[in-house]
Amino acid sequence: MAKSTRQAFGEALARLGQEFPEIVTLDADLSKSTKSELFAKKFPNRFYEMGIAEANMIGTAAGLSFMGKLPFLCSFGCFITGRYDTIRLSVAYAQANVRIVGTHAGVGIGDDGHSQMGLEDITLMRALPTMGVFQPMDATETEHIMDYLVKEWKGPAYLRLTRQNLPDLYPKNLPFQPTKLMQISGPAKGSPPARIAIIGTGAGTAEAVQAAEILRKRGIEIAVWNAHCLKPYDEKTTLEIGKQAQLVLTVEDHTVIGGLGSCVAEAFATQAQHAKLIRLGVQDTFGESGDPAELYDKFGISAKSIADRILREL
């Protein structure tokens, strides 16, 4: 069943809040949108409405963490990472054990336009030492990441979530391997490896999977991988993918500068020889208002535009 990753996050947070009394949640007047309200309704005494004042929310969360709490602080990705200096010093440098949650990732939010779209948040968060950067592709993966962020991760982390629904992609009963790339689809076992691979993240992965299906009907085999973790980034698996394939594409609803495209390029750059890399995503331009599906076409990250791009390469 299709679900937005923000919804899956809100449900997971409310679930984990029961087991972990140290979890507290802060929001900056967007709890209905970030879905932190699901936690707020269940645990009103551990929810702090901070008003439209994100920097203060970030610093407050750091202080809560120093006293043993595990704060989740929520807003739109662009607003929260926009208070960069406070994250840089009060959280990252201070090694505050907080979970920064940025929803409304990318042009996929549609109508509201550029000012509400998280488009550089991964880039900003990746640049901070020790900051974990996570982005689920569907509801199940969101659950897994939330478990990991509560039960195992130590230090600051950023979680990037979608406004729009995403189809279920996570294979049933597959154990979660934190921070590792995961193959979603590809040639059947025993058949020769695909010469083309796509690595997607967040909403980009579903588009990549559909693009591969379109091309499979034309007899073109493609391996599709998902990156739920942009930092620490799984360079080892990326290099293996780059060895098997001649062409690698990355798909993300985010600027390609500093996002997944950069993660893969940085890994490839350590090798003298590697596959050709095409980084699909927002190409150093601003977002805009529109129908999400039309915007995905316009920005070249819809299944059809990915498939067309690959066909042009062949």
Next chain:
Amino acid sequence: MQPKELLGIADELRIWILDMLAQAKSGHPGGSLSAIDIVTALFFHEMRGIGTNQLEPVRDHFVLSKGHAVPALYAALCKKGFIPFEELKTLRQTGSRLQGHPDRVRLPIVEASTGSLGQGLSVAQGMAMALKQDGKSSRVFCLVGDGEIQEGQIWEAAMSAPKFQLSNLCVILDNNKGQIDGPVSQVMPIEPIGDKWKAFGWHVLEIDGHDMTQILKAFEEARNLEKNGSKTPVFILAHTVKGKGVSFMEGNIGWHGVAPKPEEAEKAKQEIMKNALAREGKNNG
């Protein structure tokens, strides 16, 4: 501890601050010396359980939001025994725990990493919220600079702390009236300070930040307010003098971020010692 004793400690710490800065050849004497009487009152009189486990029931907390005054904090922590005296010489040196601005990772006795102004009050607020939530009686003190309150984030916190009824939070403003580019009143006026914090819902006290009796009384009043059921955070507007205790530094904005040369530090130390001895004599006679 008696005010006279505390002033003696403050003077000793003033000397350490000057030595540290002269040794480092950089740093901020003006704001460290304006803050040291307040810091001394906190660490040697008002705050309970400093340095014990952060999760202990009664252990008060301190956030130095004006992070550039960190030599004042290092001096107090050294006097308390948390930093070896020899280590003070390493201020700002490569590999030192004594970073140019507070770093809670390298030196965990420091409670917040600050230095980008305007952030520490939010952190202190979060600490106070956690303590309230856990039903602990610990209090949180946060020292901010007057130039620092030009930062917008300060006013976000000024707005939110009364909402959360943080009577366990006490902010002290080191109102030394100077900042790097000139007098605060010219760079960006912030008056009327007390009225602004009152309007935001704080209980405001106004004192001479170098009069130890007034400092201790203000802390006592803040403590009693909470004890008597007040639900508002307390803001102490402490009027101070930049470079206090060293006549050639006092009120001189040029000493905001310039370290004294060895001979200047020596001259300053002589003056502090002379004044300390005079005060001793006066009090004894």
